[in-house]
Amino acid sequence: MSVAEQLNTGSNVGEEAQILDSIEKWMERDVRPHVKHFDHADEYPYEIVEQMKEMGLFGAIIDTEYGGLGLSASTYAKVVERMSGVWMALTGIFNSHLIMATLVQRFGTDDQKNHFLPKFASGELRGGLGLTEPDAGTDLQAIRTKAILDGDHYVINGTKTWITNGIEGSCFAILVKTDPEADPRHKGMSFFIAEKADGFTVSGKLEKLGYKSIDSAELFFEDYKISKGNIVGGVEGQGFYQAAGGLEIGRINVAARGVGIATAALNDSIAYAQVRKTMGKPIAQHQAIAMKLADMATRAEAARLLVEKAAAAYDAGERCDMEAGMAKLFASEAALENSIEAMRIHGAYGYSKEFDIERYYRDAPLMCIGEGTNEIQRIIIAKQLVARNPV
Numbered sequence: 001m002s003v004a005e006q007l008n009t010g011s012n013v014g015e016e017a018q019i020l021d022s023i024e025k026w027m028e029r030d031v032r033p034h035v036k037h038f039d040h041a042d043e044y045p046y047e048i049v050e051q052m053k054e055m056g057l058f059g060a061i062i063d064t065e066y067g068g069l070g071l072s073a074s075t076y077a078k079v080v081e082r083m084s085g086v087w088m089a090l091t092g093i094f095n096s097h098l099i100m101a102t103l104v105q106r107f108g109t110d111d112q113k114n115h116f117l118p119k120f121a122s123g124e125l126r127g128g129l130g131l132t133e134p135d136a137g138t139d140l141q142a143i144r145t146k147a148i149l150d151g152d153h154y155v156i157n158g159t160k161t162w163i164t165n166g167i168e169g170s171c172f173a174i175l176v177k178t179d180p181e182a183d184p185r186h187k188g189m190s191f192f193i194a195e196k197a198d199g200f201t202v203s204g205k206l207e208k209l210g211y212k213s214i215d216s217a218e219l220f221f222e223d224y225k226i227s228k229g230n231i232v233g234g235v236e237g238q239g240f241y242q243a244a245g246g247l248e249i250g251r252i253n254v255a256a257r258g259v260g261i262a263t264a265a266l267n268d269s270i271a272y273a274q275v276r277k278t279m280g281k282p283i284a285q286h287q288a289i290a291m292k293l294a295d296m297a298t299r300a301e302a303a304r305l306l307v308e309k310a311a312a313a314y315d316a317g318e319r320c321d322m323e324a325g326m327a328k329l330f331a332s333e334a335a336l337e338n339s340i341e342a343m344r345i346h347g348a349y350g351y352s353k354e355f356d357i358e359r360y361y362r363d364a365p366l367m368c369i370g371e372g373t374n375e376i377q378r379i380i381i382a383k384q385l386v387a388r389n390p391v
Helices: 004-009 013-041 046-055 073-107 110-122 237-277 287-315 323-351 357-369 374-389
Strands: 127-130 146-150 153-164 171-177 189-195 200-202 216-227
Touching: 013 046, 013 073, 013 323, 046 073, 073 110, 073 127, 073 153, 073 171, 073 189, 073 287, 127 153, 146 171, 146 374, 153 171, 153 189, 171 216, 171 237, 189 216, 189 237, 237 287, 237 323, 237 357, 323 357, 323 374
Parallel strands: 127 171
Antiparallel strands: 146 153, 153 216, 171 189, 200 216
């Protein structure tokens, strides 16, 4: 059975095991041998992306009635974890895309679902999420991009930055102000599904420390005309609420990426510590190294369990901003700490481009920033703790 057929079988326990086995085999056979080349050259992996399309990964959590795989968040998180253990950047290509799809699937009109979701699932239309602006990141209510109604269409002006898939993608969920004077501010925000056309231009690729090969860019809107039918849900003023719903799955994705990096750093360190010798014995037998390995393993496993809990809550239809925030916070920090410890264990080799450790070290910090900084996650967690436990 092909990888694509395995992925289309569903996501119960037995089928999930088959899916994950297929993903792991594909990553080892078709991806791992090429990761260093793409990462070091900062080159976009076109052929691998085409394989991802054929496998249906761009429709991973899109309902089967629209041509998607219909995977649960729990299975999806495990797919992301396995892939991130080999090359985290690949998962970013479909994470932002699937947040856009989730917005349409959860909040879109029937016409929007029927038009966009099959194209999203196949990868015919591929893109991402346009939230961040030069002066607005965590504080979404500070965005300045505006959409002004003009007859039967809106005219959008503004800039989005650090947008994943900005160059290679063709369609984006753009958060804008449809009522700049609204009070409170969040009531004046709306999402549009915007395809590239006249008035919609893109910058060159933004250079990054890590997360190489994947295009991050600025999107510019200058008198960009878009139909009223492209406002998500068909009603103004719902954008802030919709963003909160879509970011839950994005934070579960980022948390799963963190688990993948933390686990890869651990596994590489366990192997190296048994081969590298000092003072006549493998360094794994030195107490200082053994303690590092124990802490790394504990962090990775705790992060994995937090992701599983958040994904289970999402699948149950429960509010899970606190659970997703906890998972994202802990797993991303685990990835960062494990990557640093792995570099210390590997010594000079960890600093070398011949090993994967330096890539984990460069990629991990993004997890602490993306999909809402860890500082804002702590605020979300604290607010929910109080709200769920009133005195």
